[in-house]
Amino acid sequence: xxxxxxxxxxxxxxxxxxxxxxxxLVAEDVVNTLVRVxxxxxxxxxxxxxxxxxxxxxxxxxxxxxxLAVERDAEFAAMLIRRFRDNARVRVVRGDLRTVxxxxxxxxxxxxxPYSASTALFRRLLGARRPTVVRGALTVExxxxxxxxxxxxxxxxxxxxxxxxxxxxxxxxxxxSFRPQxxxxxxVVSIRRRELSPEAERLLVELLKAAGRNPSRSARSLVRHIxxxxxxxxxxxxGVEPGSSAGxxxxxxFAAFADAATARGEKxxxxx
Ligand SMILES: C[S@@+](CC[C@H](N)C(=O)[O-])C[C@H]1O[C@@H](n2cnc3c(N)ncnc32)[C@H](O)[C@@H]1O
Numbered sequence: 408x409x410x411x412x413x414x415x416x417x418x419x420x421x422x423x424x425x426x427x428x429x430x431x432l433v434a435e436d437v438v439n440t441l442v443r444v445x446x447x448x449x450x451x452x453x454x455x456x457x458x459x460x461x462x463x464x465x466x467x468x469x470x471x472x473x474x475l476a477v478e479r480d481a482e483f484a485a486m487l488i489r490r491f492r493d494n495a496r497v498r499v500v501r502g503d504l505r506t507v508x509x510x511x512x513x514x515x516x517x518x519x520x521p522y523s524a525s526t527a528l529f530r531r532l533l534g535a536r537r538p539t540v541v542r543g544a545l546t547v548e549x550x551x552x553x554x555x556x557x558x559x560x561x562x563x564x565x566x567x568x569x570x571x572x573x574x575x576x577x578x579x580x581x582x583x584s585f586r587p588q589x590x591x592x593x594x595v596v597s598i599r600r601r602e603l604s605p606e607a608e609r610l611l612v613e614l615l616k617a618a619g620r621n622p623s624r625s626a627r628s629l630v631r632h633i634x635x636x637x638x639x640x641x642x643x644x645x646g647v648e649p650g651s652s653a654g655x656x657x658x659x660x661f662a663a664f665a666d667a668a669t670a671r672g673e674k675x676x677x678x679x
Contacts, residue, residue, distance in 0.1 A: 428521020434584035444544035444597045445517040447472035456504040457520040461487050479503050516543030533568035542599040552594035560618035561654035570658035573599040611665040622654020629653045
């Protein structure tokens with residue numbers, strides 16, 4: 408990739424095709440937000456997906472973290488290798504974020520990935536059977552961020568992500584924070600894994616599947632089947648109006664319910 412392609416002139420911004428979703432983060436305040444939310448430290452492994460020239464790799468490494476910089480473009484990968492060749496805590500992998508092998512151990516994410524790959528990346532990170540990402544901060548398109556944080560229990564895979572992870576919309580980011588500028592506003596989103604027992608997770612899967620199948624069924628009727636006489640009271644304690652439609656319940660509320668119900672030893676039935 409030529410330098411010109413990497414940094415198009417102002418007049419060209421937003422007018423050229425940008426198949427690799429290249430928009431470099433140039434605003435220091437946004438980098439600082441990502442660092443503040445992700446909180447990388449010396450005990451952490453951080454993955455920077457779509458590392459480009461390495462602004463976020465560098466920020467995480469400065470805080471003492473081990474960093475895996477994943478970059479598909481050969482020239483950027485070579486540039487990263489040169490830039491961090493004296494830093495033993497940074498490893499550069501030339502690869503595709505959609506297929507690169509992820510660590511089996513817990514890790515953090517701090518990234519400004521190509522927006523065309525946001526869904527694939529979130530699916531990999533938050534949708535995995537045993538997700539190993541503990542927390543992170545990422546930039547995504549504003550519209551995608553809104554969909555993530557407003558997902559209801561009938562929203563399919565978005566519901567699962569929002570049940571399994573606490574997802575927060577941290578701030579809006581204007582196009583001028585990038586070079587070249589994307590056509591749309593962006594957002595910094597935070598992700599934090601909910602630590603659920605396997606039983607709670609199983610119950611959560613059942614609840615979300617049932618809410619997806621029959622979104623107008625009441626939340627009370629959905630949880631009645633777990634065999635606890637006062638399940639509806641537990642529902643209310645988790646912030647859910649028992650008579651409300653299951654489909655509009657926030658996935659985080661069903662996660663809290665599954666956690667509380669299984670923590671007190673109830674045996675959920677397999678069909679909700
Ligand atoms: C939005 S830019 C961000 C660069 C850098 N992180 C920053 O904030 O300045 C996205 C980067 O991801 C790379 N990229 C695009 N598709 C990728 C993919 N499928 N896997 C890994 N990297 C990819 C691009 O080459 C580009 O360097």
